[in-house]
Amino acid sequence: MKSALKKRLEEFLFPARSSRWIGLLRIGLGLQVTVNTLSLWSDWGSLFAAKSDTFIDRELTEALLSLSAPFVPRVAWFVTLGAQIGLSEAVTLRVTLACLLCSGLCLIAGFLSRPAAITAWLLHLAARSSGGFTAYGVDNFMTIGLFYLMLCPLPDRYSIDRRLGKKRTLDPRLVGFLQRLLQLHVCLIYFFAGLAKCLGAGWWNGNSIWRALTRSPFNVISADLLLRWSGLLPLLGICLCLLEVSYPFFVWPRKTRNIWYVCVLAMHVGIGVTMGLYLFAFIMIVLNVAAFGADLPPFSRPPRDWLPARRAVVRA
């Protein structure tokens, strides 16, 4: 009995999987890093300057971070490093941002995949840690995604690295194990998000949806227009609560997977469009697609023939 349970657990945690999901995660995160970097281009200096002219000084956030986690990467490390070779803070910040942009572009292309994944994770983490008070959900989920990507066996079969001949036999069970990690993490994200919403009265009567959509700076839709559809808000709130809290239970069975997966993607598209949270919506879609969408259409069709790794018996 015990060994049967152990075997089932092992089969669940270490399934043989292809690296398709890693390719999707890499390209998705590459796009996310690139667009996020470009969107911060003009504010980057203000966000991370030791004496900011718009935001809170980086040094305050870093001092607070040092109290609890002194070994977490931060922008000050790069500024200190830059100072040792004679670079000013402003130049170092620009170079850091340019490196982040390059790592995003490399991830999209799958060129130098592993160094690009590590660089993107390190620089993004440093920026997030130093800009703690200005960081929001998108930064959190980008760190999660980049952390998993960095651990993944790279290069995946869709990368330029593979075309350039960097063949590497990937253990399909390790690839499957890492996908399980991501899948379970995504499930826990929705479960706790849904449970917290279920505990708030406002999500059952539509008030929280109304507040979320009319609250600055998310008030993309005018309140007058929203009022016309206010009758639907309680239903929408209840659907959101139930969709999120039940996600870990219905995304696994084959019969319900497609419905929950598509509904969650639709929810994020809705959040992106109605609240202007495009980057947040995109990162959540990327994590969902990598976790559960890699084996579903439109990504489930066989890969194109030009990739040498296609000839492998176990497509890893």
Place this chain on the structure above:
Amino acid sequence: MLHRKQFYLACFSFHFLLIVFVGCGDIVAFIARGYTWLPGPFRAFAQKIETSVFAAFERVQPSNPVKQGITTYAHLAGIEAGYSFFAPSVPDNYKVVFELHYPDGRIEYDLPHASTRSGGLRLSTLIDNIGETDSDELREIMVKMLAYSVWQAHPEAIMIRAVLGFAALPTAAEFQRGIRESDQFVYAYDFVFPSPSDGRVP
């Protein structure tokens, strides 16, 4: 392979225990602080759990190497924060207005601003964090930094009053009755800066 699998399983267990711990910490805190519709007995029970389990971790000295190791790993993996965005209820929208006083008695008003939408989102998050922080000292320091950045753009100002408030949002029914968003005062801070003739740096 067996040893490798055991190693992966150990990492998996640690990683997911942390995620569950942080997620449960959020939920328990919401119940304990009465932010949910759950009745009193649940609140008392959650308060007990919060004190005995979650607060116990908080009470461990920050210099404790085990705590530092766990906290550092959580930051590296991006799992140090929970996932209760806009839950259990959508928080108030905090605002800061700066009242600039000039030597000739003139008064001007300014708002913190960013040059892009993305920067604006971050600025809004920052102001919400300032409004929600429990520490009066930290709040004052952060407001002072914002005021200083405003003073850099208006160096002739001799005093800046920073007013922190939140926007009370009407419900859909109230909005239909003509009630609109109203600004509620929370805190005000006065920061005195030297006049240009003083030649001093604040």
